[in-house]
Amino acid sequence: MQMDRDRFFLELALEEAEKALQENTYPVGAVIVDEDFNVIGKGRNRVHTSQDITAHAEIEAIRNAGSTMFDAKINNKKFTLYSTLEPCPMCTGGILFAKIQRVVWLLNDDQGFGGYKKIKDSSVFLEKFKRVEILEEPLEDLKKRQLDLMTKWAKNPNNVVSLRKKAQVGSINPI
Numbered sequence: 001m002q003m004d005r006d007r008f009f010l011e012l013a014l015e016e017a018e019k020a021l022q023e024n025t026y027p028v029g030a031v032i033v034d035e036d037f038n039v040i041g042k043g044r045n046r047v048h049t050s051q052d053i054t055a056h057a058e059i060e061a062i063r064n065a066g067s068t069m070f071d072a073k074i075n076n077k078k079f080t081l082y083s084t085l086e087p088c089p090m091c092t093g094g095i096l097f098a099k100i101q102r103v104v105w106l107l108n109d110d111q112g113f114g115g116y117k118k119i120k121d122s123s124v125f126l127e128k129f130k131r132v133e134i135l136e137e138p139l140e141d142l143k144k145r146q147l148d149l150m151t152k153w154a155k156n157p158n159n160v161v162s163l164r165k166k167a168q169v170g171s172i173n174p175i
């Protein structure tokens with residue numbers, strides 16, 4: 001039952017990630033759900049679309065949930081955040097600030113900016129991390145869909161590697 005629900009919300013998050021890639025930005029999506037399983041916030045990466053370095057999917061979802069997030073902080077409501085990728089250090093901070101109590105992600109990001117497990121393992125904010133339950137990579141088929149989006153993103157003209165190459169071509173400072 002829980003896994004069916006997790007699948008449902010992870011698929012919603014994947015739809016956001018797919019939209020992000022269509023918009024030529026990082027394919028990451030996130031959804032926040034309350035304890036009655038209502039979606040209270042959705043977000044997708046807007047780093048390239050808004051030219052905003054901090055516009056990550058999880059932060060967007062927290063922002064879009066608006067004042068409802070105070071229910072988690074003040075009334076101790078149990079909110080779950082679903083993301084298609086392991087949250088980075090900034091989003092991990094956002095999750096702890098928002099007092100989100102459960103985090104589920106489709107794909108670990110050890111090689112990239114994945115920060116949740118690294119910060120947790122460092123034992124800083126230990127008391128805060130103790131209040132959050134995590135579930136990583138629970139569904140193989142949906143994990144593959146996220147991996148596929150990441151592979152497509154690697155070839156996207158907005159990928160930082162492509163942008164750096166373009167910047168060097170136009171450089172007026174030849175070595």
Ligand SMILES: [Zn+2]
Nearest residue numbers: 056088090091
């Ligand atoms: Zn992030």
